[in-house]
Amino acid sequence: SAHVAEGQVTELIGAFRKQNPGVIARLADLRTSDVIASLIRDGHCEIVFSHFPVAAPGLTTRTVGRHEYWLAVPPNADVTWRNPFPLHDLPNLPVMGLPKESSSRTVIEKALQESGSRTVISAVVEQREAVGSFVVEGVGMSFLERTLAERAAVGGARIAPLEPPITVEYGVIYDDARLSPAGRAFLDTLTT
Structure with missing residues (x-):
């Protein structure tokens, strides 16, 4: 969600794009967090930034910041x-x-x-x-x-x-089994 795209999130995405200029990052505003799971499961996006807590059964959530x-x-x-x-x-x-x-x-x-x-x-x-x-x-x-x-x-x-x-708190939500190499590379930047 674009709502969490402040401070550290913009820095993370900016650093990732500098290292991976061929990867397109798309930020969109989600009205409610109810749609997160379906957006990921339906393949509309791989990784969602959101405020926590968020209901995302069967998906991985990882806190990034506050x-x-x-x-x-x-x-x-x-x-x-x-x-x-x-x-x-x-x-x-x-x-x-x-x-x-x-x-x-x-x-x-x-x-x-x-x-x-x-x-x-x-x-x-x-x-x-x-x-x-x-x-x-x-x-x-x-x-x-x-x-x-x-x-x-x-x-x-x-x-x-x-x-x-x-x-x-905010963080990322994703389906570990469906991540592309670019998605995995982005998540790796969150731990380095």
């Missing part, structure tokens, strides 16, 4: 700033969110609920890469994967890690 979500606030928001920002004491600002079926939204909402925080959604944005721009324009605050938060900060957003941190 995304950390940070708070991003509009540049001119009247907020008493803290770093890290306590999850139980968030600013009283509307939130830019992702669609309900997003795995990261599920994790973020669970963390907010556990901390006792209440938020109000101002907008739901399908393309997570666009959320930072909306934060910069003052539409609301958001919880962004760290590298996306850092990009939003370049545009003027104020960002901070959260306390406690909100993290989501």
Whole structure:
């Protein structure tokens, strides 16, 4: 899924492509993780990056890393700033969110609920890469994967890690019996 293609994932794919310039990497956005197993079994793709946990019976899953979500606030928001920002004491600002079926939204909402925080959604944005721009324009605050938060900060957003941190594991899902030589070579780069 393109949703996990930040930070280490882009570095892994970039390094692999430099070593194997003839191999084509295709990244697509999966609306839900429900389709992962069928995409692999039906031969539409060999390896899927996804947030975990994910239901993939009969397939191999391997954790690759962990995304950390940070708070991003509009540049001119009247907020008493803290770093890290306590999850139980968030600013009283509307939130830019992702669609309900997003795995990261599920994790973020669970963390907010556990901390006792209440938020109000101002907008739901399908393309997570666009959320930072909306934060910069003052539409609301958001919880962004760290590298996306850092990009939003370049545009003027104020960002901070959260306390406690909100993290989501991600990794690869594949059928070991159906891997091509290129697929095996890519997975080998994950262990070196």
